[in-house]
Each structure stands twice: as structure tokens, then as C-alpha cells.
Amino acid sequence: MTERSGSESGPAHKTLEISIALLIGVFGLVVIFGSLKAGINWGAEGPRAGFFPFYVGAVIVGASAINLWHAQRGDDGRLFAEWGQLRQVMSVVVPTGIYVGSMPFVGLYVASMVFIAWFMRWLGGYRWLTVVAVAVGMPVVTYLVFERWFLVPLPKGPLEDWLGL
Amino acid sequence: MEELANLFHGFAVALQPYNIMLMIIGITLGVIIGVLPGLGGANGVAILLPLTFSMPPTSAIIMLSCIYWGALFGGAITSILFNIPGEPWSVATTFDGYPMAQQGRPGEALTAAFTSSFVGALFAVIMITLVAPLVAGFALRFGPAEKFAVYFLAFCSFVGLSKEPPFKTIAAMMVGFALAAVGLDSITGQLRLTFGVTELLNGFDFLIAVIGLFGIGEILLTMEEGLAFRGGNASINLRVVLQTWRELPAYWMTSLRSCLIGCWMGVTPAGATPASFMSYGIAKRLARRGNNFGKGEIEGVIAPETAAHAAGTSALLPMLSLGVPGSPTAAVLLGGLLIWGLQPGPMLFVEQKEFVWGLIASMYLGNLAGLIVVLTCVPIFAAILRVPFGIIAPLILVLCAIGAYSVHNSTFDVMLMLVFGVLGYLLKKCNYPLAPLVLAIVLGDKAEEAFRQSLLGSQGSLGVFFSNGLVSTIMALGLVALFWSPIQEGYSRLRTSLA
Numbered sequence: 278m279t280e281r282s283g284s285e286s287g288p289a290h291k292t293l294e295i296s297i298a299l300l301i302g303v304f305g306l307v308v309i310f311g312s313l314k315a316g317i318n319w320g321a322e323g324p325r326a327g328f329f330p331f332y333v334g335a336v337i338v339g340a341s342a343i344n345l346w347h348a349q350r351g352d353d354g355r356l357f358a359e360w361g362q363l364r365q366v367m368s369v370v371v372p373t374g375i376y377v378g379s380m381p382f383v384g385l386y387v388a389s390m391v392f393i394a395w396f397m398r399w400l401g402g403y404r405w406l407t408v409v410a411v412a413v414g415m416p417v418v419t420y421l422v423f424e425r426w427f428l429v430p431l432p433k434g435p436l437e438d439w440l441g442l
Numbered sequence: 443m444e445e446l447a448n449l450f451h452g453f454a455v456a457l458q459p460y461n462i463m464l465m466i467i468g469i470t471l472g473v474i475i476g477v478l479p480g481l482g483g484a485n486g487v488a489i490l491l492p493l494t495f496s497m498p499p500t501s502a503i504i505m506l507s508c509i510y511w512g513a514l515f516g517g518a519i520t521s522i523l524f525n526i527p528g529e530p531w532s533v534a535t536t537f538d539g540y541p542m543a544q545q546g547r548p549g550e551a552l553t554a555a556f557t558s559s560f561v562g563a564l565f566a567v568i569m570i571t572l573v574a575p576l577v578a579g580f581a582l583r584f585g586p587a588e589k590f591a592v593y594f595l596a597f598c599s600f601v602g603l604s605k606e607p608p609f610k611t612i613a614a615m616m617v618g619f620a621l622a623a624v625g626l627d628s629i630t631g632q633l634r635l636t637f638g639v640t641e642l643l644n645g646f647d648f649l650i651a652v653i654g655l656f657g658i659g660e661i662l663l664t665m666e667e668g669l670a671f672r673g674g675n676a677s678i679n680l681r682v683v684l685q686t687w688r689e690l691p692a693y694w695m696t697s698l699r700s701c702l703i704g705c706w707m708g709v710t711p712a713g714a715t716p717a718s719f720m721s722y723g724i725a726k727r728l729a730r731r732g733n734n735f736g737k738g739e740i741e742g743v744i745a746p747e748t749a750a751h752a753a754g755t756s757a758l759l760p761m762l763s764l765g766v767p768g769s770p771t772a773a774v775l776l777g778g779l780l781i782w783g784l785q786p787g788p789m790l791f792v793e794q795k796e797f798v799w800g801l802i803a804s805m806y807l808g809n810l811a812g813l814i815v816v817l818t819c820v821p822i823f824a825a826i827l828r829v830p831f832g833i834i835a836p837l838i839l840v841l842c843a844i845g846a847y848s849v850h851n852s853t854f855d856v857m858l859m860l861v862f863g864v865l866g867y868l869l870k871k872c873n874y875p876l877a878p879l880v881l882a883i884v885l886g887d888k889a890e891e892a893f894r895q896s897l898l899g900s901q902g903s904l905g906v907f908f909s910n911g912l913v914s915t916i917m918a919l920g921l922v923a924l925f926w927s928p929i930q931e932g933y934s935r936l937r938t939s940l941a
Binding site: 290293294297298301304305308311312314315316319320322323324325326327328329330333334336337340341343344347357358362363365366368369370373374376377378380381385389392393396397400401402403407411415419423427428429430431432 | 492493495496607609610612613616617619620623627629630632633634635636637658661662665666667830832833835836837839840843844847848851853856857859860863864867868869871872874890893894897898902
């Protein structure tokens, strides 16, 4: 599941470095904007709600500006990651996104079964027997430990309703 | 001598059969967490925290802290046998531990690592026993300004001591503070930074951030690197253990030095990882066989393991006595205190004697139990690592999702966890430290409250932070820590120009 691609190309580390600095800087601006809306001066009760976050936002913007300056200065030609590696990462991020997004509708158990099965079959290349054993076993163990033993409720969907759990 | 009586009372609490059972469960889970890639101490504890909501707080903290000790022990196993550090603080252990295993001395390396971990932890617990009540008693006199000064010192130490670029540390930390500020303002009761999104009313929970940043982020990093295990076999028998134990006292100087480095780095929130590297580096410079370091020198295992465990343990000292956690895992434990309805800080030593001393006593017992568990069960734990990542990874992801959901029974949090995960992956790749970010989310509200209350008392004058000897000293220490690298640079430049 983890062969490296032979090609040595990928996004430059510098690009990512700059993007992250910009992203954090923009976040800082959002914080400043939100603080201004909440009020940054003194009210009857002392410093108002936006007082502290305003300075926090200002420091974020300042620090990001310096990080941005550092980032764009030198280019050591380093890669952030190879495309093949990023594909590996995305092959986890995307299904996890679908898994997480489907959870409110089908419940945690069904989503987990499908997710584990998908992961093991397509990324791991396991036999169906192993896949089914783990994909069904894990949610069942989870149910027993969390819901029965520790009484922590987990999200359920139509299947659990139908089973009357 | 009142402390001694308290400690004995604590032992009585910790030795209750229920608590001993939780201790063993905690240690075992902790070692597994430490062995598995992607599940670290901090997010392992965060995921399991919801399971403790219904337990008595003392039992809960005993179990969770034992998970922490277990994770500290567990990191060494993978470092030595597989050259894969299960935890960041065991990276330095690979330098000499893995060569030792390759030379057919894995038992010796493991015994040395576990025993040193135990020695480091014991040293730190004894220090906590003696020092924590004093610090807490002292801190009882703190007003808001002094409290803020302590937070200031803690966060400045991050900037000065971490090996990441200072402005990246500052940026990461301030992002944490900003995330902590989102939602209801605790003083005025006003909403802020929510931009009309109802899910943000309660702000960002740091547990979600921990699970995302450390758990999901770590899995993504592992996916990128691709895992191929070329591990040696592990077997420890009594003969090897006893033989290694006979050798160890010769290195008492290294041990003591590593204990001191660990405790210092643990109390200031630099944490176990830099402590282990620093201790390894100093040991290499000072040891008689320093040139042999990196080729399988037992001293090169003792130094980082002792320091890492001493640092990991002593990180609980400021958490217990001041309410300022010294590491991300300590921060998660502090979050646990809040959830169980306890107010962290010096008042704990007055109001919750049973809790505090039960915890401290359990540190002695937990580490002893940990030593026994890891020494006897190494082959089993090593076998866990042979379970391929293709099976482990989805299970860990599902566990993270369960953990994130059960914090507030909210599926929105699970999505947030994934966002934090991707963010954690990117930040880590770009060398932004995650620990200050998490600590800032935990302490943000408290630091802000202390800050605003002090300003309220002084009518808005910043002079309140330098108004008496105590607060000025702490603030000055903080400023020194903040500007530590320029100070150091200036000093060395001065020395070269004088020489």
C-alpha cells in the first residue's frame, strides 16, 4: 500500500510555507475584525469582550508577516512532499471526510464499518474475510465497551433503530 | 510532616483494589498507545477521557495518568526494536537503542530504557511530593496579576526554549489563544468571534483540537512516509535484566544529570522531547566513551530515557500546584479536572487533599507497575507493531472519531477534528510547534481572565504587572525566556569579541 512513486516532483516547500503564513495571517485579520465587532475599548464593566482577542489577532498578523518574509526569502529547493506521497495522504483525508460527513445520517457504527472495510480492502489489499472480520468486529466491540460498559451514547442511524438497539 | 501523613493517606486511596485495577488497565492501554503510531499520550488520554466522566475523579485521574506513564514507557519499545519512535520524546532513544538491538542486545537496551524511565519518573515524583505543596502554598497568595505573570512565563518559555523558529511558535500560540476566545466571553457574557455560527457558541474544545492535531495529523504524516517494519525480535529474560541492573549503577552520574535536566525541562513547559535530546547531547559530550555514542552505547539509552520520563512526570508539578500544565498531555489531564468539577490550581491542595495525594501516591505505584508490566510483556507489545498499518490506521481513525464525538455528543466536533487533523499535518510539516497551540487553547480563557481582572484593578494601567517584587520577578523571568535566543546570541558574540 505504500510504494513510493519514482518521480521526484511535488509542490515546493516554500510555496506551502508561504501559504501557511498567509493563511494564519488572514486568520489573524478575521480575529481582529471579530474583536472590533465585539468592542475593544473599555466599557462600564472594564475591558470589553474584544479587548484581549484584538491584541491576540494583532500579534498573529505581526508574527505571520515575519514568517512570510522568512518564507519568501530563501528557497532551498526542498519539496514539501512528492505527489505520490500527497496522493497517499489524500487517499486517507478524502474517505475520512466522507466518513465524518455521513456520520450524522447513517450513525457511527455503519459509517465505521464501511470506512474500515474500504480502507482495508482498497488501501491495505486484504482478503474479504479479514476485512469483514475487522470491519464488523470493531464496531461491535465499540458498542459493548462504550454503550454497555461505560454508558457513553454514540450516534446511531436507521439500522440501529431497525435493530432496536 | 503533615505531607508525609497526607502521602500515606494517598497510598491508602491508590491501593484500593478498584484503583489498582484501573492502574493496570491504564498502564497497559498506555503502552499500547505509546507503541502504536498515530496514537500518542496526549490524544490517547483525550480519546479515553469521556470514559471517565462517570468515575470518581480520583479513580479517573489515576487511570488517565497511568495511561500517560504507559505511553512514556511504550515509546521506548518501538524505538529500540524497530527504529521507529512511537513518541517524539523517544527519538533520541533510537540513536543508541536500535544499534544495540541490531548487535543482538535488545534485552539489555530495553531493560536499560525501562529502568532509566523508572528512575527518572521516581526522581520527579519525589520532587513533586516535596516541592508541589510548597509551590501551591506559595501560590495561594497570588492575585490576578501574579496569575497572569505565571501564564506569561509559561508561554514565554515556549518561545525561548523550543527549537522551532520563535515567530512560528508565537503564531501557533496566538492562534490557540484566538481559538480559546471564540464563543461566550466569560466576564461580560457577550458573544464574540462566532460570526453567527451557532456551533461556535461554546467555542473550540481543546480535546477536539488535541485529537485532530496529534491523532489525525500523525496518521497523515505516517501515511506519507509509508511504513515498512524491519524489526528485530524482542525477548527479555530474568538473566539479562539482572545483568543489566548490575551494570546500571556505574552510570549514576549520567542518571542524576538526566533527572535534573528532565525535571527542569518538565516544570518549564519545554517538555519531554527537548529534554531527551538535551540530555543525550550532554551525555555524549561528557561521557568517557562519548565517541562511541550512536553505535550502541548503553549510556546513550539511559540519558534520553531518564530525562524524558523525568520531564513527562514533572510536567504535572505546575499543573497540580499552579494550574499551568507543563505538556500537552498534562493539559489534557487539566481539562479532565475541569470536566470532573475540580478547579485546578493551588486550592486543590487545600480542598481536594484526597485527590491530590491519591494522584501523587499513584504516580509511585503506577510507575512501579509500569516497570513490571513492560519488562514482563515486551514480546506481546512488540507483536502489536507487527499488525500492519492498513488495519491499525482505520481503527485509530475510528477511535479518534469516537473520542471527538463523545466529548460533547456532537457530530460537528468530529468534522472539526478532521479539519484540525489536516491543519496539524500542514503545520507540522512547516515546523510550527503544536504544543503551545494546544496549551493556549486550554489556558486562553484563564490567562485572559487574569489579565482583564488585573487591568480592572489598576484602571487599565499595565504597571500592575510590575507593581510588587513577586509579580515583577515572574514577569522579568518571562521576558528573559521570551528573548532567550537573542540574549544567548549576544552573550556568545560578546565572548568571542572579548577573547
